[in-house]
Amino acid sequence: MSKVRQKARHLPVRLVTGVAVLLLTAWGALALWHQVPQPAVRWFTLALWAAAGLSMVAALTGLLSRKSCNFTAVVFVSAVAILAAWWSTLQPSHHRLWADDVAQLLEARIDGDHVQLKNVRNFEWRSETDYTPRWENRTYDLTRLRSADLVLSYWMGPHIAHTLVSFGFDGGERVVFSLEIRKERHESFSAIGGFFRQFEQILVAADERDIVRTRSNARGEAVYLYRLQMSQANVRALFLEYLHAANELRRTPRFYNTLTSNCTTIVFELARLIAPALPADYRLLLSGHFAEYIHDLHGLTPGHRYAELQALGHINERALASDASGDDFSMSIRQGVPGVPADEVSP
Structure with missing residues (x-):
């Protein structure tokens, strides 16, 4: 040849x-x-x-x-x-000089129906850089756990959103879980850096006025809230899975990954522990469409088209109004949201 x-x-x-x-x-x-x-x-x-x-x-x-x-x-x-x-040789660590809002690791202690959470974040945010740090210990009675809401916060266009889950108890108590990057003090978020072991991950438990309001009011992100349609047993199971994930992360630090280990994939992974047949979908990567994915699985309030749920779940106007009026933030943002009962939106 x-x-x-x-x-x-x-x-x-x-x-x-x-x-x-x-x-x-x-x-x-x-x-x-x-x-x-x-x-x-x-x-x-x-x-x-x-x-x-x-x-x-x-x-x-x-x-x-x-x-x-x-x-x-x-x-x-x-x-x-x-x-x-x-x-x-690049290994994750809990021992770095962390930014204030991710300085403390969540710790959960479970005793039957009673849960004690150490390091629940409840900052008072006046702007994205002006805040009063506050970390609290809180206790919750799982027999009073009633609801779970999906919250999506859009910060870079319609296809990418930060995913949070807010749990509600009788009497108006709420706690929100969010998997986030754990920034060091000199760092800022980088989606590209998230592919290259630049950040560790942290599971934050926070008050709604902290973690939701800072996105809608302080940062000006577009925030949407949806009531999840779940049995009481599954709401409890999902809540406990978050606690187990927090304790595991406390024991073993992990890197954040923009694609495979982020705020949306953890929700999917925890939900799959409850319902193993949940299908994989491209909307798990394009997190801005995650609520639509849940809607297609009949996981949001029935009897409404997704576009209607999205429009009614947009909380920004109500969130800003609550600052001016002094009304309860959690009640205000749920006004008109399908599936939320009347006793959750009025004193």
Whole structure:
């Protein structure tokens, strides 16, 4: 077989391998960018890694001599091995200088029908950066647990939302659970960084005036609330699964992952413990459509189209009005929400 024919036969393999090398080079560059803190070291390691990756692509496309190709392949494989070894050393930790709003880990103690939660967040937010920190210990009677509400807060367009679940008790008590990134004091959220072990995760339990109001009133995010249609047994089971998840996370720190371990996937994972047949769906990745997914599974208030539930569940106007009037925040935001009984929206 002629050399021309040999090259033609191997061309598709080289092209596929070249694309794979380019993707691996891009992944490694992003990992180094988000994990190497010192600028000088970061740029130096990025330059070396990029040179190794691009040289390998050049070798695969026939731009280098055979001798150079062999050397380049050895260098690139060595670089990949070093990167993989370094990546394996990155471990999650509870011991860092955390931002105020994620400084304390939730701890749950369960004694039959009684639950004690340590480190429930109840900050007074005047703006996103002006607040009074407050962490509280609270007790709950599971025999008085009555409802669960799904809350979606949209912060970057219609397809991505932060997912929270708010549990209600007789007498108006409420507590909200939210899986969040655990930022250090110098950090800010980065969806890309969430793919590269930049953040640990934390399960926050908070008062609604803290964790919901800060999104609707302090940050100006679009917030929607939906009453979940669940049996009392399943509401209790979901509540307890959140507590077990919090205690497990307290024992074993974990990295947050934008795709596979985020605020929406935890709701799905916990719900699947109760109903294992729940189907996977693209809307678990596009979290802004998670409420629509639940609606299609008949998990929201029946007798309403999803668009109607969404319109009636938009709380921002009512949330802002409650600040001006001094009305109870939790009651105000549920006014007109389908499925919420009258005794939850009036004193």
